[in-house]
Amino acid sequence: MSQESQRSRRQIVKFTFFKVDPAWRRLSAAEREESKRQFCRTVESFGDRLLVRSYSLMGARGDADFLLWQIGERLEDVQQLTTALFSTATGPYLTVPYSYLAMTRRSVYAAKDQPEAPEDRTVIRPTESKYLFVYPFVKTRAWYKLPLEERQRIMDEHIAVGRKYPSVKLNTTYSFGLDDQEFVVAFETDEPSDFLDLVMELREAESSQYTLRDTPIFTCTAMGLAETLDSLGAPGDETAAAAEGERAGPWVPVARLADVPEGESTVVYFAGDQVALFNVGGRVYALGDRCSHANGPLSEGSVEGTAVTCPWHDSQFDLATGKPLRAPAARPVAIYSVRVDNGSIFLKRKQPSGRSAASGK
Numbered sequence: 001m002s003q004e005s006q007r008s009r010r011q012i013v014k015f016t017f018f019k020v021d022p023a024w025r026r027l028s029a030a031e032r033e034e035s036k037r038q039f040c041r042t043v044e045s046f047g048d049r050l051l052v053r054s055y056s057l058m059g060a061r062g063d064a065d066f067l068l069w070q071i072g073e074r075l076e077d078v079q080q081l082t083t084a085l086f087s088t089a090t091g092p093y094l095t096v097p098y099s100y101l102a103m104t105r106r107s108v109y110a111a112k113d114q115p116e117a118p119e120d121r122t123v124i125r126p127t128e129s130k131y132l133f134v135y136p137f138v139k140t141r142a143w144y145k146l147p148l149e150e151r152q153r154i155m156d157e158h159i160a161v162g163r164k165y166p167s168v169k170l171n172t173t174y175s176f177g178l179d180d181q182e183f184v185v186a187f188e189t190d191e192p193s194d195f196l197d198l199v200m201e202l203r204e205a206e207s208s209q210y211t212l213r214d215t216p217i218f219t220c221t222a223m224g225l226a227e228t229l230d231s232l233g234a235p236g237d238e239t240a241a242a243a244e245g246e247r248a249g250p251w252v253p254v255a256r257l258a259d260v261p262e263g264e265s266t267v268v269y270f271a272g273d274q275v276a277l278f279n280v281g282g283r284v285y286a287l288g289d290r291c292s293h294a295n296g297p298l299s300e301g302s303v304e305g306t307a308v309t310c311p312w313h314d315s316q317f318d319l320a321t322g323k324p325l326r327a328p329a330a331r332p333v334a335i336y337s338v339r340v341d342n343g344s345i346f347l348k349r350k351q352p353s354g355r356s357a358a359s360g361k
């Protein structure tokens with residue numbers, strides 16, 4: 001792949017781990033509630049530029065409280081979001097004990113029998129999994145002295161072990177020259193025990209001999225942002241429901257109608273979600289872009305009537321309700337209210353949270 005095409009497809013990926021000063025919990029309930037609302041509004045105001053997923057680490061680690069996983073096109077957006085968050089009422093109580101900057105990139109190692117699709121590694125598509133395990137990763141310099149064929153042989157074994165655990169999805173991102181580590185790896189799963197078994201088995205693989213550092217490891221639980229802030233704990237806080245209600249409120253412009261001609265589709269970011277827009281006979285439909293089966297990109301699916309077919313394994317969904325019409329998908333995808341006004345497309349959530357709508361848990 002040429003440098004130019006790699007550049008145009010790749011994403012900036014940022015893992016920012018926040019710690020909250022205990023003094024924040026001693027604020028009045030009203031002050032805390034307002035600070036959380038402001039924090040949520042600030043993240044949402046970047047929804048057209050960044051996909052932001054939130055995770056609580058409460059109970060998992062003592063030195064970090066929550067994670068914002070940010071995915072976008074420009075480093076400036078990540079920087080501006082950080083500045084904006086520290087400018088909220090919560091800002092003076094926040095520190096960032098861990099921060100990892102990375103980018104997507106195609107792997108130099110081919111997975112046998114499964115040639116990597118060009119977009120596989122260059123576009124991160126977070127799933128609805130309940131848990132995320134993150135760690136920075138550095139290989140020994142001896143690894144890079146091995147001939148490429150030798151590295152491929154060792155990686156074949158590594159990849160074969162990974163395939164034994166299909167419930168664990170790996171997102172590898174690259175930090176060479178951008179940050180201290182070489183990679184940041186993020187594993188999504190609903191089954192922590194599968195991840196534990198995978199990591200244990202990988203210790204016995206030859207590739208493990210070339211690991212220089214793979215700590216600290218962060219065990220993160222996926223939650224909506226308001227719920228994540230509520231998990232920080234303080235008496236009398238009921239912000240999640242209030243903030244979710246607020247989220248459902250305003251209409252947010254996401255695209256020009258001219259960007260989605262009749263018969264076409266596109267992807268936009270809305271409130272931290274990737275949303276597929278479809279123009280069917282002049283009517284615009286909006287639903288979560290990730291197929292509930294295995295995260296196929298619905299925006300790239302074919303449309304017949306008011307049904308879209310996932311390009312990966314042929315599941316079909318109703319554009320109006322998000323409900324699956326054909327297996328293998330069994331769960332609905334999130335849907336959004338759409339309004340077209342003065343040539344602009346506006347969205348509003350239909351469910352309180354896209355995450356819960358899609359997860360069905």
Ligand code: FES
Binds near residue numbers: 291296315328
């Ligand atoms: S990912 Fe959509 S049907 Fe499998």
